[in-house]
Every structure is written in C-alpha cells, then in structure tokens.
Amino acid sequence: MDKDVSAGSTSTSTLGHLALGLTLLAFGIGHTGVVDGVTAADAVSLALYVGGIALFVAGLLELRAGSGFTGTAFAGLGAFWFTWGTGADAHVSGHAAGLFLLLWSLFALSLTLGAAGGGLLAQGMYALLFLALLLLGVGQFAGSGSLVKAGGWLAAVSGFAAWYGATAALANWPTALPGRAAGRGVTATG
Secondary structure, eight states: OOTTSOSOOHHHHHHHHHHHHHHHHHHHHHHHTOSTTOOGGGGHHHIIIIIIIIHHHHHHHHHHTTOHHHHHHHHHHHHHHHHHHHHTTSOOOHHHHHHHHHHHHHHHHHHHHHGGGGOHHHHHHHHHHHHHHHHHHHHHHHTOHHHHHHHHHHHHHHHHHHHHHHHHHHHTOOOSOOOOOTTOSOOOOO
16 A cells, blocks of 8 residues: 555544444343343354454554554554454353453543543543443452443443444434534523
8 A cells, every 4th residue: 555545534433433433232132131042142243353353454554654542542443342352152250241341431432531522422432432441340259140241231322322423424414413502501690
C-alpha cells in the first residue's frame, strides 16, 4: 500500500464499530437468555472472526492512519474477542473466567475515560461495555446468574450503541442529542 494513501479512515472506523456492535449484540443477547436456546457460547464464531480478526485488523489500519484512540480500542477489543472466542470451550473455573472479564473491564474503563472528547455516544458505548464486563466478571466470581444476565443486557445495549453509531455515520443520522444554544440557559435571579 502506498504511503500517500491513508489505510485508516472514517470507513474503517465505521466498519470497526459495526463489527464491535454485532459482536457485542450476539455476546450480550447470549448472556441474557432472552432467546430460547441461544447462549453466549453461540457467539464464538462471530467473536473470533468479526470481533477478533476483523476488529483487530481495523485497529491496525486506524493506528497506521494516525488514529491512536480508535486504533487502540479496536486492536485491544479485537484481542479480547479473539481470546474469549478461543477460550470459550475451555473448562476454567468461574473465578478464572471472572478474573479475565474483570481485567478486560479495566481496559474498557480506560476506553471510557479516553473517549471523553469523542461525544456522548462513544463514551456511553464504552461505559456500558465497562459496566457489562464488570457485572459479568463479578457474576462469574459470585456464581450469580442475575448479575451475568444484567451484564448481558448492558453488553447488548453497548452493542446497539456501537451499531447505531456506525449506521448513523453511513446514513447521516444524528448522533448527538439536541441541546440549548449557548447563552440561552436558565438565568439566576435575585
């Protein structure tokens, strides 16, 4: 690839957010038990290839293009999905699974804090991912199906936010809530 041609772009970011959104939706819905007979383990193929490999490659392209935050987010989350997908069939203790999820929740917390300048949709998506991994990890440690189910719902909502953000970029939909114009707020009297 020619050095003058950008490898990463808005389209790479959009593709990465679509991959993240679809993977999170499948992973989250699998943990909720809302679809009869569908578990998180059913998301393994999607996690490996879409969430793992495609998202990791999108991250590398974003890093090459100079987008440090998005590149780090996609490459890191690609590593998460690939690791989760390859280890999903392994028989590990609930504590080992919980520790894995809690450690990755720290990564999601870093992304949440790093996304502060990227808008509420991006920061909210990463914040929901952080909370989802936190609840899933604690739920694994505690053996609590309720916490795992709640974590699954948060992961699904985070996935929906990622999907919406990417779809909005493609369809030119709004991603910010309408607000008041500067200087038109409530004034103090008195």
